[in-house]
Amino acid sequence: MSTSKTILAVDDESHILHVVSLKLRNAGFNVITANDAEDAFDLAMTSGCSFGVGGCGACGGATIDLVITDFQMPGISGLELARKLHAEPGKSDLPVMLLTAHGLALEQVDLRRAGINVCLSKPFSPRDLLAKVDELLARHKRPPPSPKCAMICSEEVAP
């Protein structure tokens, strides 16, 4: 099992996803990507079950340690994604960073309510992004695997 942390990056602009994942991978992170918030939510929900359970096909991959999401995407927004994720058991303190071209138009209150830890405005500097990621991860401990997922896994291995 790799000790590097896993980051989920979400953006409907493929160029942005590409550049974010390249920067973070170069810095030694695992990066998984999603083009919209629905996909991202599914990815986040099916990850984090690889703890000692062999052959758990439905939920492979490492626990997500941090989410970096765009705000305005087709379907649900980045804020909504953060709210949905934090409402899930075991994910209430999953750090979420918003990367948005709407920086000035967003209310601080809304960000706080949705549990957004850091908001970075586009155009952004990948260096700043990496610095913020490091800072945020240092502040947060790795969350325990979600009980819901663990339950699915144990059900699957039960005789």
Added chain:
Amino acid sequence: MMYLLVAAIVITVGTTYALWMMEQGNYTNVWAVGRGAILVVGVASCVVLGLLHLRREMLHDRAREDELSKLKTDFVSHVSHELRTPLSSIKAYAELLVDGEATDDKTRSEFYHIIQSEADRLSRLIDNILNISCIESGMTRVTRKPVALNTILKQVLEVAKPSAREKNVSLVDQVEPVFFSVEADRDMIYQAALNLVSNAIKYTPSGGTVRISLGAQDESKELVVQVSDTGVGIPPDAMKHLFEKFFRVEQHKSMAKGSGLGLNLTRQIIEGIHKGRMIVKSEYGKGSTFGFALPIAA
């Protein structure tokens, strides 16, 4: 609302006069009291109606102002978002190149191309925003001259050829030689036609066809340019929003890049400046026809 006010005044004056007449006929004091009461009611209703009228006008103005200011804010926030998006890519990829994070030639070359195409996207966007703003504020200089649409369409076809070839979409030239000309601004009509043709190419999958036609219609009163494609078509619920600024069909966003300003600009050019009309027909999943009709110069 004003007529209610006048009516109230007329009724009050009329009643008062009638009562006064009655009083002249030597009736009792009751009439004097009644007359006074009616006068008071009449004046009060005049005042109330007048105030209501004023209040309604003020609310109406306020609502209109709010709506206008919301439209302006929406526009600014859209423009800012649309400008920031390509600029983000340019800035981020340039920084990665400067920091030497692109380790091989292939990646570096890919980054250069992304920067170039995002810079193109940004400048197209700025052109569109400026063109729309200039037209809307009446600052655009329109040079009207007799224009042969055949020539313009041939030029558009020539310019669109490379992108069609790249996508393996065949461009079919059905431009008939018409002898009529239209009184128009050459550059603007070129821009409008090019927008329609490049949209058609964008939203037609590989192997499809885009036809450009020109013909006289309506007993030779107008010239009609039509661009028909065998593309993805427009979902019925999106039809009424097609010309709104920044509107893009959700289902087709991933197919091509665009700001959602092209059709708005095209309509402003055709209908606003040239008093022509836009033509839109589409069958979802099968294809669309976009075009415009311009009055033939007398």
